Amino acid sequence: QTKRSDVSNSEYAKFVSQEVPRDEVSILNSVFSHLAYTFHKNPSNTEAMDAYNGIAFTIRDRLLKRLEDTDSHFISINAKRINYMSMEFLIGRTFDNAMLALGLRKEYSAVSNTLGFNLEDLIDEERDAALGNGGLGRLAACFVDSMACCNYNGWGYGLRYRYGMFQQQIINGYQVEAPDCWMDNPNPWEFPRPEISYKVKFYGNIAKTPSTSSGYTWENAVEYDVMAFDTPVPAFGTKNVGNIRLWSCKTNDLFDLNRFNAGDYPGATGNMVAADILTYVLYPNDNQNAGKELRLKQEYMFVSATIQDIIHRFKLTGKPWSEFHELVAIQLNDTHPTLGIAELQRILVDEEAMSWDAAWDIVTKSFAFTNHTILPEALEKWPVPMMGKILPRHLGIIFDINLFFLQHVEKSIPSEREFLSRISIIEESSPQQVRMAYLAIVGSHRVNGVAQIHSDIIKATIFSEFVKVFGSDKFVNVTNGVTTRRWVNQCNPGLSALITETVGDESWVDDYPKAHLLESRVNDEDFRKRWWDVKQANKLRLATYIKDTCGITVNHDALFDIQVKRIHEYKRQLMNILGVIHRYNTLKKMTPEQRQDQVHRVIIFAGKSASGYYIAKLIIKFINSVADVVNNDKDIGDVLKVVFIPDYCVSAAEVIVPASDISQHISTAGTEASGTSNMKFVMNGGLILGTVDGANVEIAEEVGDDQIFMFGVLAHEVDEFRFNLRYHPDPLDANLQAVYDTIKSGVFGNPDEFNPLVECSHGPGDNYLVSVDFASYLMAQDAVDALYKDRESWITKSILCGSRMGKFTSDRSITDYAENIWNIEPSAVDA
Numbered sequence: 001q002t003k004r005s006d007v008s009n010s011e012y013a014k015f016v017s018q019e020v021p022r023d024e025v026s027i028l029n030s031v032f033s034h035l036a037y038t039f040h041k042n043p044s045n046t047e048a049m050d051a052y053n054g055i056a057f058t059i060r061d062r063l064l065k066r067l068e069d070t071d072s073h074f075i076s077i078n079a080k081r082i083n084y085m086s087m088e089f090l091i092g093r094t095f096d097n098a099m100l101a102l103g104l105r106k107e108y109s110a111v112s113n114t115l116g117f118n119l120e121d122l123i124d125e126e127r128d129a130a131l132g133n134g135g136l137g138r139l140a141a142c143f144v145d146s147m148a149c150c151n152y153n154g155w156g157y158g159l160r161y162r163y164g165m166f167q168q169q170i171i172n173g174y175q176v177e178a179p180d181c182w183m184d185n186p187n188p189w190e191f192p193r194p195e196i197s198y199k200v201k202f203y204g205n206i207a208k209t210p211s212t213s214s215g216y217t218w219e220n221a222v223e224y225d226v227m228a229f230d231t232p233v234p235a236f237g238t239k240n241v242g243n244i245r246l247w248s249c250k251t252n253d254l255f256d257l258n259r260f261n262a263g264d265y266p267g268a269t270g271n272m273v274a275a276d277i278l279t280y281v282l283y284p285n286d287n288q289n290a291g292k293e294l295r296l297k298q299e300y301m302f303v304s305a306t307i308q309d310i311i312h313r314f315k316l317t318g319k320p321w322s323e324f325h326e327l328v329a330i331q332l333n334d335t336h337p338t339l340g341i342a343e344l345q346r347i348l349v350d351e352e353a354m355s356w357d358a359a360w361d362i363v364t365k366s367f368a369f370t371n372h373t374i375l376p377e378a379l380e381k382w383p384v385p386m387m388g389k390i391l392p393r394h395l396g397i398i399f400d401i402n403l404f405f406l407q408h409v410e411k412s413i414p415s416e417r418e419f420l421s422r423i424s425i426i427e428e429s430s431p432q433q434v435r436m437a438y439l440a441i442v443g444s445h446r447v448n449g450v451a452q453i454h455s456d457i458i459k460a461t462i463f464s465e466f467v468k469v470f471g472s473d474k475f476v477n478v479t480n481g482v483t484t485r486r487w488v489n490q491c492n493p494g495l496s497a498l499i500t501e502t503v504g505d506e507s508w509v510d511d512y513p514k515a516h517l518l519e520s521r522v523n524d525e526d527f528r529k530r531w532w533d534v535k536q537a538n539k540l541r542l543a544t545y546i547k548d549t550c551g552i553t554v555n556h557d558a559l560f561d562i563q564v565k566r567i568h569e570y571k572r573q574l575m576n577i578l579g580v581i582h583r584y585n586t587l588k589k590m591t592p593e594q595r596q597d598q599v600h601r602v603i604i605f606a607g608k609s610a611s612g613y614y615i616a617k618l619i620i621k622f623i624n625s626v627a628d629v630v631n632n633d634k635d636i637g638d639v640l641k642v643v644f645i646p647d648y649c650v651s652a653a654e655v656i657v658p659a660s661d662i663s664q665h666i667s668t669a670g671t672e673a674s675g676t677s678n679m680k681f682v683m684n685g686g687l688i689l690g691t692v693d694g695a696n697v698e699i700a701e702e703v704g705d706d707q708i709f710m711f712g713v714l715a716h717e718v719d720e721f722r723f724n725l726r727y728h729p730d731p732l733d734a735n736l737q738a739v740y741d742t743i744k745s746g747v748f749g750n751p752d753e754f755n756p757l758v759e760c761s762h763g764p765g766d767n768y769l770v771s772v773d774f775a776s777y778l779m780a781q782d783a784v785d786a787l788y789k790d791r792e793s794w795i796t797k798s799i800l801c802g803s804r805m806g807k808f809t810s811d812r813s814i815t816d817y818a819e820n821i822w823n824i825e826p827s828a829v830d831a
């Protein structure tokens, strides 16, 4: 029992109920106070990093106050809470975002000037919180932002990795990975909560015992204390503040003093390291399942602490278990947190003395599951022996869940053994495997895909048998979205000013469909010129960034053609660079006069490869080798430049996205579940060149087919083309053959090195249909050139695109989830 002083009705209570002052003088004083007393600085030794810290801590004070108020508000009205469980939160920087959300950016700009610094420079002092790989992690961050902005009671739950997404260096054209030591600096945005901790167990065995209602206990397990760290999420246009609760182990009491005294230092710290290492690193795989034992432990540690915390908070309401699902919704961001289903069931039957059926009813009413990919290599499966060793009780529970599920199926639809083995949660391979997606479907009341085409595909393919079992209504679509706070208002001040002027105020920032008003100005000469100028200024900003990071000078008057995303065969960066070689060949054949007549292009790549993904890494090297040749070719000059920007991350994206004329989203049809950068680029007035895949389809519906460059085979044709490539290949496209000849000539370096790329882009090795789509890709690129020469038409399309993206804000996605899956209502703190 902890001793508590009774401070209710005291001066203390009065103090915390006050608004934190918002005027410049008070802010400046609080900055001075943090500099002097939090950071031990004085006027003669305050550097940019210190100024950033001092200022950030005053923002932190203001956020914390709002976080407390938000929490008390939702507790006082017994609001249902969304628990968004995600192994990844790709947050990026918080400083600028928070100032904008608090509506204090002007004040802070003045304060930093008083300290002798430019606010923009201080913004660059912050390191990204890169606790995610790509789209899936960034989506989670956008969703927490939107839950807060839309006044929903929603928290993110995740892991506090010591090393986030690795830093990518490019050395001799190759990707080299370095650890992301993002915790080296003080982190103003996190609050350690040592008072919030839970025991998480691994290993041990199951014993039969009459003392629990289930008749089982989990014994002889290794136990760790897992502790919470809270990261408040600033929200624009409301006093509500969101929260991301991240877990890591407490390790101090695992130190073995006796071994230390005996001189056995590794032994003395062995248990500490074993606990600490659980949250050392984010696995750097996007759309790939490495299947490592440590990853399974991470998943369970995350899930167990989160479910215990959810139960703890539920119990504080004093409500009966039967109302659990009315107060709690749990969203699984892909299968990574799926063990939560078994964990909640375990706690209810083993520790809360509930019957299996009553517990299962609660579980299935609370959980919902989002699928983000159909790539087979990404679908999580865990070997039964591995799970049995680490989580013996959960494995037993999963077998029981499966047993009852299969019995139910047998009863409701007369089925053959074959059918049962196809839908079984346990795959009968050797060793047996637990199919996590199937467990997630069986344990959830809703399953959703992330764009219409993707939701249709999962129902027709990987989950089709489950549609037969559960009916079609369990499977829904929620098209992804992105937060306009970060991806328009923060990253593109020039465009934001134009929208604000058009709308009349800043209300569009959290009501993005209002941006459609831009369309009314499409024929206004002055507006069109300013629209163009904003884009040119953003391109100049990116050109400077490219100069700083790559040492390459590019002309910002050229067409900026951008493909930035994780490097993956299905995303087809390879097709892009093969197209660049074709362009290079074509230019080389021209006279200097003809060349100067061509649209000048800067082709920009960025993105990380998983560290063990050989072909993806080779693609990076290949892009850099081609870039070297093209950029140093005197004949070519400014007509074509190729750039690979290293270390793509959220803060780099904030510079890159507003600067595109065209961006490429060219995955093989049916492979990209949604994509979210496509939305960001178009919101910022960029056009897109894309395949009929993911959210491209819905973007085209919204902005109009004429506004978008689409090409390539359709999803339903892919299998047939694959089959033909294998057994009845067409002769190779002449342009592609010429590109291969150039590679084989050795101009880009040793052709043997790049031969695997030739082999996987045509014939039976061409799994992603590069050779099939190549001709139509080049035609689409020609159409891009033609339109860019007609500047007025280009500007019109750009404005129409920018104005018609209202659907793709994550506020809309979150409202869809709230209404169709979570069944919750918003409530504002100050309402």
Ligand code: B1N
Pocket (backbone or CB within 6 Å): 133, 135, 136, 139, 285, 286, 287, 288, 289, 334, 372, 373, 378, 450, 480, 672, 673, 674, 675, 676, 694
């Ligand atoms: O999720 C994004 C989508 O917009 C993208 O299309 C999709 O590729 C991405 C295992 C994944 N799907 N699967 C992953 C990430 C990490 C991991 O360990 C799979 N990421 C996506 C948001 O819906």
